[in-house]
Amino acid sequence: MTRVEIWPTKGHPAVFAERLEDSSLPTVLVYGHHDVQPVDPVEEWEAAPFQPLERDGLLLGRGTADDKGHILMHLEAVRGILDAQGRLPVNLKLIAEGEEENGSEHFESLFREHLGQLAADVAVISDTGMLSRTQPALTIALRGMAYWEVRVRTSDTDLHSGVYGGAVLNPVAVLCQMLAGLHDDSGRVTVPGFYDQVRDLSGEERAELARVPFDEETFLQSVGAVAGGEAGYTLMERRTTRPTLEICGIWGGYQGEGAKTVIPARAGAKLSSRLVPDQDAAEVTRLVANHLRTTAPQGVAVEFDLIHDGRWVLTPASHPAVDAAADALTAVWGRRPSYIREGGSIPPVATIAELLDVPCVLLGVGLPEDHIHAPNERVDLGQLFRGMQTLGRLWQGYSDLGREGLRG
Amino acid sequence: MTRVEIWPTKGHPAVFAERLEDSSLPTVLVYGHHDVQPVDPVEEWEAAPFQPLERDGLLLGRGTADDKGHILMHLEAVRGILDAQGRLPVNLKLIAEGEEENGSEHFESLFREHLGQLAADVAVISDTGMLSRTQPALTIALRGMAYWEVRVRTSDTDLHSGVYGGAVLNPVAVLCQMLAGLHDDSGRVTVPGFYDQVRDLSGEERAELARVPFDEETFLQSVGAVAGGEAGYTLMERRTTRPTLEICGIWGGYQGEGAKTVIPARAGAKLSSRLVPDQDAAEVTRLVANHLRTTAPQGVAVEFDLIHDGRWVLTPASHPAVDAAADALTAVWGRRPSYIREGGSIPPVATIAELLDVPCVLLGVGLPEDHIHAPNERVDLGQLFRGMQTLGRLWQGYSDLGREGLRG
Numbered sequence: 001m002t003r004v005e006i007w008p009t010k011g012h013p014a015v016f017a018e019r020l021e022d023s024s025l026p027t028v029l030v031y032g033h034h035d036v037q038p039v040d041p042v043e044e045w046e047a048a049p050f051q052p053l054e055r056d057g058l059l060l061g062r063g064t065a066d067d068k069g070h071i072l073m074h075l076e077a078v079r080g081i082l083d084a085q086g087r088l089p090v091n092l093k094l095i096a097e098g099e100e101e102n103g104s105e106h107f108e109s110l111f112r113e114h115l116g117q118l119a120a121d122v123a124v125i126s127d128t129g130m131l132s133r134t135q136p137a138l139t140i141a142l143r144g145m146a147y148w149e150v151r152v153r154t155s156d157t158d159l160h161s162g163v164y165g166g167a168v169l170n171p172v173a174v175l176c177q178m179l180a181g182l183h184d185d186s187g188r189v190t191v192p193g194f195y196d197q198v199r200d201l202s203g204e205e206r207a208e209l210a211r212v213p214f215d216e217e218t219f220l221q222s223v224g225a226v227a228g229g230e231a232g233y234t235l236m237e238r239r240t241t242r243p244t245l246e247i248c249g250i251w252g253g254y255q256g257e258g259a260k261t262v263i264p265a266r267a268g269a270k271l272s273s274r275l276v277p278d279q280d281a282a283e284v285t286r287l288v289a290n291h292l293r294t295t296a297p298q299g300v301a302v303e304f305d306l307i308h309d310g311r312w313v314l315t316p317a318s319h320p321a322v323d324a325a326a327d328a329l330t331a332v333w334g335r336r337p338s339y340i341r342e343g344g345s346i347p348p349v350a351t352i353a354e355l356l357d358v359p360c361v362l363l364g365v366g367l368p369e370d371h372i373h374a375p376n377e378r379v380d381l382g383q384l385f386r387g388m389q390t391l392g393r394l395w396q397g398y399s400d401l402g403r404e405g406l407r408g
Numbered sequence: 409m410t411r412v413e414i415w416p417t418k419g420h421p422a423v424f425a426e427r428l429e430d431s432s433l434p435t436v437l438v439y440g441h442h443d444v445q446p447v448d449p450v451e452e453w454e455a456a457p458f459q460p461l462e463r464d465g466l467l468l469g470r471g472t473a474d475d476k477g478h479i480l481m482h483l484e485a486v487r488g489i490l491d492a493q494g495r496l497p498v499n500l501k502l503i504a505e506g507e508e509e510n511g512s513e514h515f516e517s518l519f520r521e522h523l524g525q526l527a528a529d530v531a532v533i534s535d536t537g538m539l540s541r542t543q544p545a546l547t548i549a550l551r552g553m554a555y556w557e558v559r560v561r562t563s564d565t566d567l568h569s570g571v572y573g574g575a576v577l578n579p580v581a582v583l584c585q586m587l588a589g590l591h592d593d594s595g596r597v598t599v600p601g602f603y604d605q606v607r608d609l610s611g612e613e614r615a616e617l618a619r620v621p622f623d624e625e626t627f628l629q630s631v632g633a634v635a636g637g638e639a640g641y642t643l644m645e646r647r648t649t650r651p652t653l654e655i656c657g658i659w660g661g662y663q664g665e666g667a668k669t670v671i672p673a674r675a676g677a678k679l680s681s682r683l684v685p686d687q688d689a690a691e692v693t694r695l696v697a698n699h700l701r702t703t704a705p706q707g708v709a710v711e712f713d714l715i716h717d718g719r720w721v722l723t724p725a726s727h728p729a730v731d732a733a734a735d736a737l738t739a740v741w742g743r744r745p746s747y748i749r750e751g752g753s754i755p756p757v758a759t760i761a762e763l764l765d766v767p768c769v770l771l772g773v774g775l776p777e778d779h780i781h782a783p784n785e786r787v788d789l790g791q792l793f794r795g796m797q798t799l800g801r802l803w804q805g806y807s808d809l810g811r812e813g814l815r816g
Contacts, residue, residue, distance in 0.1 A: 162750065
């Protein structure tokens with residue numbers, strides 16, 4: 001039985017599709033998302049962001065890697081299996097939601113609403129990446145996140161910088177002071193209590209991470225970035241196992257050409273934290289809000305809003321559903337996958353793990369150089385093709401394990 | 409002989425008008441400007457910025473106070489004198505330039521080009537204000553200024569805050585650190601050498617400033633501002649006699665609705681200094697640029713541009729041309745004017761003083777609550793009418809002094 005439905009939400013709709021072969025077969029729920037990040041700065045794109053451009057084995061365009069390429073990979077894998085075998089070795093359900101890039105605000109309520117229809121034995125999430133074309137990987141952990149907006153106001157109106165300059169507080173200067181004070185010289189977050197809930201990595205976990213083939217120089221140089229962050233941790237540890245507090249945007253006063261001699265009335269910033277086990281987003285939100293309010297000079301109006309948050313995820317690396325995925329990857333890539341932790345956040349994965357109580361296997365074929373969230377996002381078509389082959393093997397592997405075997 | 413001309417520049421044109429009565433009479437050059445500040449944030453205006461709205465004796469609109477209202481005041485004064493007497497008691501020249509709000513970039517070359525036609529015995533600049541409706545004032549000093557843009561870049565492209573967060577420098581955080589470091593806890597500018605050229609006020613000058621009727625609370629409360637600035641100086645001293653280093657604008661990363669989980673590649677800010685005797689704009693520019701480059705973390709690309717600058721002005725308060733203006737103000741307002749210093753900058757005044765070698769009398773009728781450079785700029789029409797009466801008396805006063813007497 002095949003069915004495709006559009007599920008409306010209070011925000012953007014999700015698409016649900018299922019092909020149920022036989023109730024005795026294992027059921028796999030595949031998760032992806034059809035929404036994408038904004039395209040700005042649009043002037044830095046080499047081609048129109050929504051006009052796919054194929055070049056040198058790459059497909060450029062917004063969403064090609066994050067995450068429409070992965071959805072395409074699943075659909076084409078299904079098509080290939082059906083062409084060859086006429087049926088799937090598992091029951092397959094796909095949910096492609098439309099709000100992942102905005103924190104999946106309505107995903108949990110949508111999921112609860114359709115919980116019966118979404119029931120599965122295992123969930124496969126394809127919104128992650130590998131270390132390189134030659135080194136496959138399975139993601140066993142995701143960071144969570146909390147995203148905030150902070151705004152300060154120091155006067156009722158913009159002021160002439162000559163008439164008032166020297167006499168009054170400048171909201172941009174105030175905000176810069178507040179934000180500059182969020183980290184110390186060693187790159188540690190200064191918000192009191194920020195690290196209290198962080199579970200330290202074991203020596204074994206650090207050793208495992210250190211074995212992951214990963215070239216820091218290449219990672220940084222591919223995007224021209226300057227190394228930064230918390231002292232005392234490797235770059236890989238900092239970007240996957242340590243919490244962050246980033247400024248994602250800032251604004252205030254005059255931003256146009258030339259000069260406007262103004263002391264603005266207001267300034268604001270977008271902040272976000274990547275959260276790790278066992279941090280609680282609500283608690284971190286409370287700590288950051290309190291700290292910013294406390295460090296603002298007297299008389300300055302501070303507004304602080306939570307935009308969205310999402311929990312971190314940790315999947316047992318020893319689960320048979322993960323083993324089967326590792327076997328499929330090994331067969332296609334000719335090399336065992338690394339077990340890695342992703343620094344990014346996929347809030348709905350936590351929802352799926354919690355509401356279905358099934359293992360979540362994070363199987364994605366993105367590459368570090370895909371420029372996701374940035375201008376000129378691209379996907380490597382070779383990765384997509386190998387991903388399709390992997391899925392063919394994986395569904396057969398899950399079929400062989402059976403519903404019982406998948407319970408682990 | 410009456411003449412009106414439009415003088416083109418490489419930027420915006422100036423308007424020149426003259427009425428020459430008799431070469432034995434003193435010649436007055438009046439300066440004003442017809443350009444205005446940008447109107448943004450336009451959504452905070454109560455009416456369209458260029459649709460004048462009269463209400464309760466006020467005229468709202470961009471430029472009503474700064475500086476078109478002053479030009480209107482001069483034109484209507486001339487009309488009144490001609491209606492009553494058929495001729496002016498002086499030769500009058502008016503130059504209204506079009507680039508004052510952008511640093512008068514072409515004013516000096518324009519002035520040099522037309523130097524012969526601009527020759528005068530005294531210059532009257534009407535682009536300043538008074539302390540209140542009941543307390544007239546003559547401005548004897550203006551601060552100079554330098555306006556800069558600084559941009560930092562930490563990567564080639566925007567980066568996903570999950571994939572890279574914790575591993576790389578964030579340009580907004582870097583910029584906030586650099587800008588937060590420009591002032592110490594006492595509000596003093598930390599740029600080495602910044603105060604080296606500042607001429608300290610004498611005890612007498614500080615006493616004179618302390619006598620100026622000025623209510624700090626009213627000044628701040630009228631715009632809802634929070635007091636700030638350099639410790640150890642009165643608010644009046646800080647805003648008129650001390651140099652500043654302000655952030656006029658800042659930008660970087662995502663500024664839209666909701667969330668974009670990005671580490672931007674770039675961030676930037678507009679900075680400006682108000683300069684006081686004997687600071688040199690080029691020297692201060694060098695110091696600030698060096699300091700920002702020095703305090704940026706290694707690997708961060710820093711670009712720094714001078715947008716424009718202008719010299720401070722100091723006019724001898726004892727000059728007969730100033731005395732005559734004080735007498736005219738006293739006759740109309742019924743109270744002697746205060747001799748004040750303005751915190752703002754009018755770069756062309758320095759040009760006029762230098763190229764014509766004449767006393768510059770700064771006679772303006774703006775009020776602190778005029779909201780110049782801000783939404784809902786307004787002018788008090790009563791101030792304009794009293795200003796016209798004052799000009800009638802002043803031109804007669806200059807006529808009585810004669811060309812010799814005006815030399816001081």
